Amino acid sequence: MKKVYSAANITMVGLVKDVLDSHGIRTVIRNQFLSAAAGELPPIECWPELWIIDDRRYEQCRQLVEEIxxxxxxxxxxxxxxxxxxxxxxxxxxxxxxxxxxxxxxxxQ
Ligand SMILES: [Zn+2]
Structure with missing residues (x-):
């Protein structure tokens, strides 16, 4: 498991997850509910995080995230x-x- 992306906005994390899913890369979101419970912009340690299951695809993930x-x-x-x-x-x-x-x-010109 490696963390590939984190953002204060769960919508962005979900969007990145969707793209990685479409490339057949399995991911999980952590802290999803923590930040929802906070009710406002959460501190960085509570940001939703996107983790990949298969570390071997980490480099490919990083590139996709940068493209997105x-x-x-x-x-x-x-x-x-x-x-x-x-x-x-x-x-x-x-x-x-x-x-x-x-x-x-x-x-x-
Ligand atoms: Zn024109």
């Missing part, structure tokens, strides 16, 4: 198309309207 968290961060930041000024959701790297690629702010 990276996708979450990207979604939080929509961008504007430099050509047609359409607002594009953060998970897309191309404009759905005119096909222009994403450019970093201040980058060369």
């Amino acid at each position: 968290l990276g996708a979450e961060n990207t979604q939080a930041a929509p961008w504007q198309c430099p050509d047609c000024h359409e607002e594009i959701e953060g998970q897309f790297s191309q404009c759905w309207r005119c096909g222009a690629g994403r450019r970093e702010p201040g980058g060369k």
Whole structure:
């Protein structure tokens, strides 16, 4: 058993668990009920934790968790198309309207 992820928000832990499940990786959540009983943002030692059963898949788990968290961060930041000024959701790297690629702010045109 190894801990692969922990967050104050049980929803995030559940989301990560679902993705790992879909890759055939068996996991258990610890502290699930502790934090629910606290009624507010729990101290870090009470955060829900996601543990994998099979330690041999730990590295694969870490990568998946990073991908999931990276996708979450990207979604939080929509961008504007430099050509047609359409607002594009953060998970897309191309404009759905005119096909222009994403450019970093201040980058060369
Ligand atoms: Zn565009």
